[in-house]
Amino acid sequence: MKTIDPSHTIPVSVTGTFCALNCPHCGARYLRHMISVEEIPLYVKKGYKSFLISGGMLADGSIPFEVHRDVLREYRERYNLLYNFHVGFQKSEVAKELADVVSMDFFGDPEVMKRIYGLDLTPQEILQIARFYEKVVFHITIGILGGKITHEEKALEILSKETDTVVLNVFIPTPETPFADKNPPALEDTVRIFEKARRLFKRVILGCMQPKGEYRKKLQELLKESVDFITKPVGGEGNFKGCCAFIALRKT
Numbered sequence: 001m002k003t004i005d006p007s008h009t010i011p012v013s014v015t016g017t018f019c020a021l022n023c024p025h026c027g028a029r030y031l032r033h034m035i036s037v038e039e040i041p042l043y044v045k046k047g048y049k050s051f052l053i054s055g056g057m058l059a060d061g062s063i064p065f066e067v068h069r070d071v072l073r074e075y076r077e078r079y080n081l082l083y084n085f086h087v088g089f090q091k092s093e094v095a096k097e098l099a100d101v102v103s104m105d106f107f108g109d110p111e112v113m114k115r116i117y118g119l120d121l122t123p124q125e126i127l128q129i130a131r132f133y134e135k136v137v138f139h140i141t142i143g144i145l146g147g148k149i150t151h152e153e154k155a156l157e158i159l160s161k162e163t164d165t166v167v168l169n170v171f172i173p174t175p176e177t178p179f180a181d182k183n184p185p186a187l188e189d190t191v192r193i194f195e196k197a198r199r200l201f202k203r204v205i206l207g208c209m210q211p212k213g214e215y216r217k218k219l220q221e222l223l224k225e226s227v228d229f230i231t232k233p234v235g236g237e238g239n240f241k242g243c244c245a246f247i248a249l250r251k252t
Helices: 029-033 037-045 066-079 093-098 110-117 123-130 152-159 187-200 214-222 244-249
Strands: 002-005 009-013 050-054 082-086 101-105 136-142 165-170 203-206 229-231
Touching (some): 037 066, 082 244, 101 123, 123 152, 136 152, 136 244, 165 244, 187 214, 229 244
Parallel strands (some): 050 082, 082 101, 101 136, 136 165
16 A cells, blocks of 8 residues: 655646535535646746646536646646646546546436536446546545435446546535535445445545544554555655546556
């Protein structure tokens, strides 16, 4: 088991703090901590070489990268940068052209997808979008429906026929969102999902989204034998420096 320090990849929002969807688990809160595209050179000067290009989604599940296409291409070429594009749920020509790797959230149940994002997409429709890109790393958030286990096992079964790598995040009750008063999924349920992933995938990654405190400490201890990589290790620094999705670019 190896560890990952994601702080070496800087998250960028192409929409500022705007998101049309206002999903119950996020409510655009996480956009507040991202930098703008124009700030990328400032972070390059500080030594950063990889960036997560993301932003709030529009009503159709797309992220409007197009307006920044030329400048993102210019920065990538001038500074020799690595880009991980979080593309939402639509095909993006910009991401296809500029991404070293693409991150996509995945749902095994269209009803759960609808309740979280308000979008009518089946698992197969999500896969059809993903196949537009060259290198995709799928993310599943365990307990995303307010801490309840719903679609996760089915999602793993579907994805195991599509890829050998999966990133599993864990739902965090976030202040100022509709799910603020919910609890993370029970530890035993979370571990069970990881154990299933271990049986189905060559590479299993605990992603950067994990509840803090005692939950995170216990979870990481319980997953030592079930995952290949732990992001944000408790009490230590990660061996791999950067976003976990870049692990998929490795040969082994």
